[in-house]
Amino acid sequence: MSAHLLILPILLPLLAGAVLLLFSGARLAWKRPLNLIACVLLLGVTLALLIKAAGGETQVYVLGDWAPPFGIVLVLDRFSALLLVVTAVLAVPVTLAMSAGTDRSGQNFHALLQFQLMGLNGAFLTGDLFNLFVFFEVLLIASYALLVFGGGRARVAASMHYVFLNLVGSAVFIIAVGLLYGLTGTLNMADMAQRLATLPAEDVALARAAGLLLLLVFAMKAALLPLGMWLPAAYASAAAPIAALFAIMSKVGIYAIFRVHGLLFGDHAGALAGLGQTLIGWLALGTLVLGVCGMLGARSLRSLLAWQVMVSVGTLLAGWSLGTAAAWQGALFYLVHSTWLTAAMFLVAGVVVSRRGIAEDGFMISQRIASPAVGLAFLAGAVALIGLPPLSGFVGKALLLQAAGTAEALFWILLLVAGLAALLAFTRAGSTLFWRGEPATPRSSAVPMPMAPVWMLLPLSLLLVLAGDPVLTYLEATAEALKTPQALIDAVLGARAGGS
């Protein structure tokens, strides 16, 4: 049984989603608990997988007993287990927040959430490049429907950009996968890594083109500079809990860059080593600057947070392009922190929207939120996202800066200035929303938004700091394994049918 635990993060949401879709006419009073139970079960499964992966051994699940490299394999190492847990942790508060009434504004939210989780988990687990494409499509089509959930002008307009861009991205993805298959004759990423390292010289140029196309697609999903302009409008217009779930969506692109680039174009890849790494580094710094400008110019809290997502993408990929194991450790810490905290702040924004009358979360002097609990949550979330001590954002940034060393002056300057600008932006937002105007009276038509989901996510920031030692040990091992993927390659290719 424990051998089959590995496929449960895909099967469980698939089953729950299918059941929820089958009884789509059922009352929400049935669907909400079912969805919540499925999310809690998923969290349990992923935590079990995390403990399993923390042992250090790479687990391989051979689907249909087709021995690698011929069939599709699922691979669980520390990195994928970490991302599974990060996602599952988000699912529970998002479900709770939506269940307070926002799920009435459209249809089938609960089924869509489960399919979204299935796509995400599949993308994190798969060891096959084409299968990665398929799971990307699963998570994308669920996200298309979730983004436009509830309707309205801004959502439909933003959703159209998102859908068209991602469809073009999917086409480019297939071209890149096709090219790599044509060159290496395999789709198994571990096998492909070995074959790319010993590619004949005349094929190297074609492989570079394919690799750059692949990076192009991932950079678009991650919202890197020239390709990321869809993100602010999309995240700012989505329903707040859905935007909270989408905090993990841009991280999927970053996961794919870490995983695919680390395997196929890492240090061992011969002529292809370090493909596009410097370019992405510069673009990431550009994204950071743009995100900061967006934060300063934002006119609503959700818009501010959407730009904050771009800042975190820039920070993460700039850290990635430094290329050392220490920088990757810091980037991974920052990834976990920024995903959870951005989600928590989007949930706070949801509460603000529901309580502040027609001004919603706009930065205009209208009504103030008088509740100290919401104010405290905003303060804690802002402190963490800005990167002030004692919360997790500080640790993440300190790790990244320490890893960069004094040689990377531009990285230091931009990251510190970004922190200052974030401080300004959040201060302005907080003083407008919580101090100015008369006490808020919610509209009678406003959908209530509970604070409980926020309190499930915010303490995780403190937990990341208090449990710093085991967390950093785990992340250090993860970063080391990503830098030297030979153990993973051996584990995948060594997995024999029936034996795993």
Next chain:
Amino acid sequence: MEALMAVCIGVLTACGVYLMLRARTFPVVMGLMLLGYAVNLFLFAMGRLATEAPAVIGRAESHADPLPQALVLTAIVIGFAMTAYVVILVIRARKTLNHDYVDDRVNERAHGAPEKSQGTRS
């Protein structure tokens, strides 16, 4: 055959990109479909082009690579689903936005500020 295939893929891609750059919803959907065809043909060609080589063992001297054929099938199915979704989205957008530009701001510049957004239930 290689030249014919290459020209086909090239023409389809060029038409697809041209239509997508029209930036109005119907041409963009058509462009996406053409690009999808081009990509599927390309993926198919990655298994190398051969005649009289079935993808079944034991029926002929030489065999075609069956994997790209399976991949193309998958890509076609996904393409169908995505096209169906995007068509519905575009119809919905036409109704909600009252125009068929991909970029809502085009309309804003031409006709002043957009009317107050209305949340419609699906």
